Amino acid sequence: MSALIDLFSVAAIGAGLFFFFAGTVGLLRFPDSLTRLHALSKADNLGLGLVVLGLIPRAENPLAALKLLVVWALVLLSGASTAQLIGRALRRGRK
Amino acid sequence: MSVLPALDVGLALLVVGVAAWTIAARNLFASVVGYVAYGLLLALVWVRLYAPDVALTEAAVGGGVTGVLLVTAGKRLDALASAEVGVPPGRALKILAGALAALVAGALAWVVLTLPSPAPSLAPAAAEAAAGPGAGLGNPITAVLISYRSFDTMLEKVVLILAVLGVWSVGADAAWGAAPAPLRKVRPDGAMILLAQFLAPVGLLIGVHIFWVGADAPGGAFQGGALLAAMGMVAMMARLAEPPRIDSRKLRLALVAGPAVFLIVGVAGLALADNLFAYPQNFAKPLILFIEAFMVLSIAVALPMLVCGPPNGSPK
Known part of the structure; x- marks a missing residue:
């Protein structure tokens, strides 16, 4: 059973790392701010979500697991809002 | 080299690199962003040094509040339109500033390198105080802050109030x-x-x-207060709340509440526990939490008022 849980954690965290890697590559390689923003928000939302998913079975107690989920939710909220704010500021700057 | 030391070395190099970038950035906003990133990386360094309390403070103050303060200050300087277009300092001034900075850094490095071994330390005295008058608190950091070095902790909050007064006093007389x-x-x-x-x-x-878990686990008045202050700033940035008038009695009471309560309890220690800033043995923990609650209030009010800046507009 614990081997299965380990396997699940490794798979989820590995997938999360892949999204972080892809997001970082996008941040460095994409041509303009809007596309870079797009790459970054994927890394934050999906990458961190998968890492949290992989860590939940390893949490000491249900409260710690809940805290992990809250951390992810807060990053989702702030990531989505700041991406909106930066995107709108960019559009205003272009006009 | 195993994984963790390699990560630590990478982290240290990253901190130095971001610090250098922050200084070298030509643009005010870019260097503020660099400074915020530097603060967050430093928080990770504190975690690696097993100092989660300091890490929390660094993340909240170094990464968060100071960043907002600097961005706001930068915007005000931009409005004055003289921040970055002024005459650049001459070569002699640059060399002088560099030499002075090198002198300070060199003197500090010399002091650190020539410390006697073992270095003089207040740690045993602080540990004794944390085990004695601060007993009952699970978090030795809070015990040391409020019990062993209580006077310093109180004066730190007085400094915050003085800073707010300083900001207020640069406003126009008519706006007071x-x-x-x-x-x-x-x-x-x-x-x-x-x-x-x-x-x-x-x-x-x-x-x-x-703030509440700070008595027994990493956390405390400053970290909690800084977070509350940040929420106040977020609400004001969204215009869901407006800065209060600076002659508001509530605002002023909240500002001085922390140090005032600390001072009153400290002086009462003279009668109740035979010493200034001493607490009665069995009553230390509730008293410390009581003091800290008012400290949280003062910090949560003082930091946003620093960001809001001097009074503006007409009184009444």
């Missing part, structure tokens, strides 16, 4: 008593309002939680 200008002139974006509406209640809860 009025409220500082709103943090945003135009109506903010829907995304900002949504963020503030969702984040502020959660942040308030986490701020109070960090």
Whole structure:
């Protein structure tokens, strides 16, 4: 059973790392701010979500697991809002 | 080299690199962003040094509040239109400034390198105080802050109040008593309002939680207070709240509440526990939490008032 849980954690965290890697590559390689923003928000939302998913079975107690989920939710909220704010500021700057 | 030391070396190099980039950045905003990143990386360094209390403070103050303060200051300088277009300093001045900075850094390095071994330390005395008068608190950091070095902790908050007074006093005479200008002139974006509406209640809860667990686990008055202050700033940036008038009695009471309560309890220690800033043995923990609650209030009010700036507009 614990081997299965380990396997699940490794798979989820590995997938999360892949999204972080892809997001970082996008941040460095994409041509303009809007596309870079797009790459970054994927890394934050999906990458961190998968890492949290992989860590939940390893949490000491249900409260710690809940805290992990809250951390992810807060990053989702702030990531989505700041991406909106930066995107709108960019559009205003272009006009 | 195993994984963790390699990560530590990478982290240390990253901190130095970001610090150098922050100094070298030509643009004011870019260097502020660099400074915020530097503060967050430094928080990770503190975690690696097994100092989660310091890490929390660094993340909240070094990464968060100072960043907002610097961005706001930068915007005000931009409005004056003289921040970056002024005459660049001459070569002699640059060399002099560099030499002075090198001298200070060199003197500090010399002091650190020539420390006797073992270095003089207050740690045993602090540990004794944490085990004695601060007993009952599970978090030795809080015990040391409020019990062993209580006078310093109180004066730190007085410094915050003095800083707020300093900011207020650069306003025009005619504006004295009025409220500082709103943090945003135009109506903010829907995304900002949504963020503030969702984040502020959660942040308030986490701020109070960090203060409350500070007695027994990493956390404490400053960390919790800084988080509450940040939520206040978020609400003001979304124009869900406006800066209060600086002659408001409530505001002024909240500002001085922390140090005032600390001082009163400290002086009462003279009668109740035979010493200034001593606490009765069996009553230390509730007293310390009582003091800290007012400290949280003062910090949560003082930091946003620093960001809001001097009073602006007409009194009454």
